[in-house]
Amino acid sequence: MFESTELNRRNETRQKLFRIGLGTMTGILILPVVLIMSTLIYKGAPVISFEFLFTGPTKGMTAGGIFPALLGTILLVVVALLASVPLGIAAAIYLSEYASDNWFTRAINLAIINLAGVPSIVHALFGVGAFVIFFKFGTSILAASLTLAIMTLPVVIVATRESLQAVPMAFREACWNMGATRWQTIRRVVLPNAVTGILTGVILEVSRTSGETAPIMFTGAAFFLPLLPQGVLDQTMALSLHLFVVSTQVPNMPEQLPFGVALVLISMVLLMNSLSIALRMYLRGKKKW
Amino acid sequence: MVKLSVSDLQIRYGGATALEGVSFDIQEHEIFGIIGPANAGKTSFLKAVNRMDMFDPDMRVDGKIVFNDVDVSKIRNVYGLRRRIGVVFPLPVGLPLSIYDNVALSPRLNGQKKKAELDIIVERCLTRAALWDEVKDRLDSLGSLLSGGQQQRLTIARALSQDPELLMLDEFSIAVDPVTTMRIEDVLKELRKEVTIILVTNLVQQARRLADRTAFFLEGQCVEVGMTEDLFTGEVKDQRTRDYVEGRFG
Numbered sequence: 001m002f003e004s005t006e007l008n009r010r011n012e013t014r015q016k017l018f019r020i021g022l023g024t025m026t027g028i029l030i031l032p033v034v035l036i037m038s039t040l041i042y043k044g045a046p047v048i049s050f051e052f053l054f055t056g057p058t059k060g061m062t063a064g065g066i067f068p069a070l071l072g073t074i075l076l077v078v079v080a081l082l083a084s085v086p087l088g089i090a091a092a093i094y095l096s097e098y099a100s101d102n103w104f105t106r107a108i109n110l111a112i113i114n115l116a117g118v119p120s121i122v123h124a125l126f127g128v129g130a131f132v133i134f135f136k137f138g139t140s141i142l143a144a145s146l147t148l149a150i151m152t153l154p155v156v157i158v159a160t161r162e163s164l165q166a167v168p169m170a171f172r173e174a175c176w177n178m179g180a181t182r183w184q185t186i187r188r189v190v191l192p193n194a195v196t197g198i199l200t201g202v203i204l205e206v207s208r209t210s211g212e213t214a215p216i217m218f219t220g221a222a223f224f225l226p227l228l229p230q231g232v233l234d235q236t237m238a239l240s241l242h243l244f245v246v247s248t249q250v251p252n253m254p255e256q257l258p259f260g261v262a263l264v265l266i267s268m269v270l271l272m273n274s275l276s277i278a279l280r281m282y283l284r285g286k287k288k289w
Numbered sequence: 290m291v292k293l294s295v296s297d298l299q300i301r302y303g304g305a306t307a308l309e310g311v312s313f314d315i316q317e318h319e320i321f322g323i324i325g326p327a328n329a330g331k332t333s334f335l336k337a338v339n340r341m342d343m344f345d346p347d348m349r350v351d352g353k354i355v356f357n358d359v360d361v362s363k364i365r366n367v368y369g370l371r372r373r374i375g376v377v378f379p380l381p382v383g384l385p386l387s388i389y390d391n392v393a394l395s396p397r398l399n400g401q402k403k404k405a406e407l408d409i410i411v412e413r414c415l416t417r418a419a420l421w422d423e424v425k426d427r428l429d430s431l432g433s434l435l436s437g438g439q440q441q442r443l444t445i446a447r448a449l450s451q452d453p454e455l456l457m458l459d460e461f462s463i464a465v466d467p468v469t470t471m472r473i474e475d476v477l478k479e480l481r482k483e484v485t486i487i488l489v490t491n492l493v494q495q496a497r498r499l500a501d502r503t504a505f506f507l508e509g510q511c512v513e514v515g516m517t518e519d520l521f522t523g524e525v526k527d528q529r530t531r532d533y534v535e536g537r538f539g
Contacts, residue, residue: 173341174382177341177374178451184398192385193385
């Protein structure tokens with residue numbers, strides 16, 4: 001009764017083949033990550049030291065540390081966040097909680113999707129035109145950060161909107177039935193339950209912003225600066241551009257130095273990502289409904 | 290005294306009519322039952338009363354609903370209207386706030402900030418909803434994690450915290466066990482001294498136990514309004530009413 005027929009055996013062989021094939025494909029995925037990380041650590045780790053992180057470059061950047069670039073990247077990210085987070089969250093709240101479903105809202109949503117698809121070099125040129133020239137910020141941290149902010153705005157908006165819409169409609173209706181206005185409902189019930197998702201989106205944005213090169217290289221990041229920036233209207237060095245410079249633009253560069261810079265940059269991004277994942281896991285455990 | 294007067298009410302969603310030709314008065318301190326099978330227009334009726342049609346762009350309400358001698362369609366402060374009307378839904382909605390905050394939410398929305406006042410309101414409303422004894426030691430735990438029956442009583446406590454003049458219950462016992470249902474029914478019998486109650490139910494016997502008068506909605510029509518006992522034992526205008534309450538369809 002349970003002997004396998006010819007057909008059964010053929011199906012089973014086929015299923016095994018597919019299992020192995022699909023599994024191998026999946027395994028190949030981790031190869032680039034492993035290769036990149038192991039190369040970076042193998043070649044870059046010996047360069048990393050307290051000295052390397054906290055002093056400036058010397059001898060035409062072929063020696064010394066990366067402190068101005070590290071500080072510059074942090075500054076760029078912070079100023080970009082200050083601009084994009086309030087704007088993005090406000091827009092997402094409007095789109096999710098207030099806007100009715102009409103052609104105008106759909107047009108805005110389409111614009112956000114398109115904004116996310118614009119290549120970063122185009123954002124860079126827009127930044128030059130808008131912030132450097134038109135608003136007369138010059139090539140400065142402010143101009144570069146605003147360019148980054150516009151580029152990452154869709155991430156903030158989409159993450160915020162998704163987490164707002166994950167709050168069940170029944171909660172809003174219960175509030176409205178009590179005589180709460182839309183804003184009271186958002187303030188007391190919707191936002192407190194969406195804040196975790198919003199935070200995750202913001203952190204993801206940080207990790208993305210810190211690695212961008214094209215948008216900042218025309219708008220505010222400099223090849224080399226002898227002094228640290230004194231304010232947001234100064235130029236700054238940045239890790240991503242510094243990596244580009246030390247790997248391609250400077251003759252007689254010690255082989256390991258670019259690997260060290262890359263390792264610092266990727267560690268910063270990975271740190272942010274794992275923070276975001278940890279936060280999400282912690283908050284999922286605390287889900288309130 | 291007439292608390293709520295409905296005349297020639299018609300509710301449409303887009304092209305489809307959900308309810309039409311409804312006219313009746315609800316007296317103060319009355320429990321007014323509305324029975325009928327699914328899609329009879331019962332929930333739409335409740336939404337029209339507290340102007341929740343505002344949130345549904347497809348929903349159109351015509352005719353007249355007069356609450357406390359005021360035409361609700363002419364009220365500009367709809368928030369004030371909704372505060373006077375407590376609503377309990379079929380599925381309990383414990384907001385993801387603490388039990389205390391669930392009940393204190395409405396007074397807070399209304400500007401009450403004093404802790405002492407809120408304490409009194411919370412204890413009173415939870416007591417009246419027959420939940421106080423079960424939760425008094427854990428008012429800080431989440432309302433949304435209570436059991437279904439407890440959440441439904443929490444919802445009732447929250448509705449009571451509005452100090453409503455009218456309480457509308459929409460099939461409140463659908464997700465509640467029979468024992469809790471009986472407890473809530475006892476609560477409602479107590480409450481009628483203070484508030485007017487509209488009880489939408491698809492449990493015919495529940496209407497019989499509680500309602501003074503009952504309306505029978507069927508397929509968007511109000512087939513019959515009368516003393517509840519008459520629907521079961523006396524003369525009915527429409528044979529379908531008798532068929533429904535005796536369980537021959539629906």
